[in-house]
Amino acid sequence: MLxxxxxxxxxxIKKIVSSSGVDExxxxxxxxxxxxxxxxxxxxxxxxxxxxxxLEERSLNETPPPGLSRKDHIIKILYDELxxxxxxxxxxxxxxxxxxxxxxxxxxxSGKTTMTAKLAKFLIKQGYKVAVIGADAFRxxxxxxxxxxxxxxxxxxxxxxNNKDSPQIVKNGLKHFExxxxxxxxxxxxxxxxxxxxLLDEMKQINxxxxxxxxxxxxxxxxxxxxxxxxxxxxxxxxxxxxxxxKLDSSAKGGGAIAASAATGAQIMYIGTGERIDDLEQFSxxxxxxxxxxxxxxxxxxxxxxxxxxxxxxxxxKRISSGKMNMEDFFYxxxxxxxVGSLRGFLDNMPGLSGMxxxxxxxxxxxxxxxxxxxxxxxxxxxxxxxxxLNSSRIKRIARGSGWPEHEVKxxxxxxxxxxxxxxxxxxxxxxxxxxxxxxx
Numbered sequence: 001m002l003x004x005x006x007x008x009x010x011x012x013i014k015k016i017v018s019s020s021g022v023d024e025x026x027x028x029x030x031x032x033x034x035x036x037x038x039x040x041x042x043x044x045x046x047x048x049x050x051x052x053x054x055l056e057e058r059s060l061n062e063t064p065p066p067g068l069s070r071k072d073h074i075i076k077i078l079y080d081e082l083x084x085x086x087x088x089x090x091x092x093x094x095x096x097x098x099x100x101x102x103x104x105x106x107x108x109x110s111g112k113t114t115m116t117a118k119l120a121k122f123l124i125k126q127g128y129k130v131a132v133i134g135a136d137a138f139r140x141x142x143x144x145x146x147x148x149x150x151x152x153x154x155x156x157x158x159x160x161x162n163n164k165d166s167p168q169i170v171k172n173g174l175k176h177f178e179x180x181x182x183x184x185x186x187x188x189x190x191x192x193x194x195x196x197x198x199l200l201d202e203m204k205q206i207n208x209x210x211x212x213x214x215x216x217x218x219x220x221x222x223x224x225x226x227x228x229x230x231x232x233x234x235x236x237x238x239x240x241x242x243x244x245x246x247k248l249d250s251s252a253k254g255g256g257a258i259a260a261s262a263a264t265g266a267q268i269m270y271i272g273t274g275e276r277i278d279d280l281e282q283f284s285x286x287x288x289x290x291x292x293x294x295x296x297x298x299x300x301x302x303x304x305x306x307x308x309x310x311x312x313x314x315x316x317x318k319r320i321s322s323g324k325m326n327m328e329d330f331f332y333x334x335x336x337x338x339x340v341g342s343l344r345g346f347l348d349n350m351p352g353l354s355g356m357x358x359x360x361x362x363x364x365x366x367x368x369x370x371x372x373x374x375x376x377x378x379x380x381x382x383x384x385x386x387x388x389x390l391n392s393s394r395i396k397r398i399a400r401g402s403g404w405p406e407h408e409v410k411x412x413x414x415x416x417x418x419x420x421x422x423x424x425x426x427x428x429x430x431x432x433x434x435x436x437x438x439x440x441x
Contacts, residue, residue, distance in 0.1 A: 008037030106218035108191025117149035133173035134159035
């Protein structure tokens with residue numbers, strides 16, 4: 001998804017990470033790189049200038065919080081500003097104990113009928129009881145298409161093939177489902193045609209009959225920043241509560257579509273990422289930006305930094321930060337990283353590091369961490385407290401107990417000592433030091 005934007009922004013981040021220092025010139029260069037990447041992805045010029053101005057101002061004036069280097073802080077600022085551009089986190093709250101009605105609207109060809117079936121499947125997987133009303137009485141074959149797709153998700157569809165009165169179909173459909181103990185009913189409507197005024201009047205009538213809890217506007221992501229005008233027009237006709245953007249999987253204009261839609265004030269709630277019925281996901285600006293930048297969700301990394309900085313065990317923290325940590329402290333660091341998830345997930349979350357470690361290297365690193373756990377667990381309490389006790393006979397015993405060769409035990413000791421020395425030099429405060437705490441620095 002949005003491969004060109006991914007590549008350009010990650011290249012900009014790599015330039016920051018690999019630089020010897022951060023100065024005004026480097027920040028302005030980053031700003032230009034980001035501008036170029038967003039403009040190529042069809043994001044509105046005004047929005048691009050706004051975000052890059054904010055990026056420059058914050059990068060030059062803000063002091064990094066404890067636990068973040070200046071480089072990492074600049075990358076986090078970029079992450080924050082891109083996420084802000086794409087709107088707020090939104091999740092519609094379905095009211096329990098009643099039938100929630102969702103009206104699906106959009107322009108002809110936007111993928112509305114397909115998206116109705118996808119959303120039905122998505123909601124069923126979340127545990128809701130869902131049904132669909134096919135009220136597109138204009139497009140030939142619309143009801144057949146809807147029923148065919150919904151069959152894959154085992155969703156009942158109400159429709160009247162020969163009835164051209166869409167508001168009446170909606171009324172009949174709601175009556176049909178009123179005693180079905182459903183959580184949600186999705187209502188598929190006709191897309192725009194030449195008689196646009198007729199469509200808008202029909203939408204108003206359907207809206208009145210349905211009295212929906214949520215109106216979702218489906219927009220084709222390939223049209224880029226033109227999405228703004230579409231969303232704005234529909235918003236003035238019915239109260240659009242959320243937006244679904246389709247066809248993001250192959251669109252170079254996807255960034256423009258998302259930014260333009262968010263600018264209307266109606267939040268993007270879902271995005272279509274492929275052709276299959278399962279290719280729909282709930283939209284999260286922070287998660288989406290994290291994926292684009294190769295950072296995952298930066299929150300996991302910041303949470304880890306916070307835990308390491310505010311660890312209640314002051315004695316342990318002082319030992320670690322002064323470079324006097326023992327093997328128990330080293331094991332503690334490994335366990336802290338495991339709370340974020342796998343090492344692969346950890347690096348995906350780490351600002352500036354995602355994509356810079358090759359898959360085969362990452363597998364080796366993950367395997368090494370797993371070995372270290374077994375080896376450390378095979379040590380006595382005294383050996384963990386003072387690894388200097390480990391002579392050749394003790395190393396042989398630990399190797400036998402852990403099931404790993406002696407050279408693996410020696411490799412652990414080597415990395416432990418390197419980590420200890422590096423921690424002493426860095427005072428344990430840089431985010432980049434987290435890897436060193438794992439002995440991977």
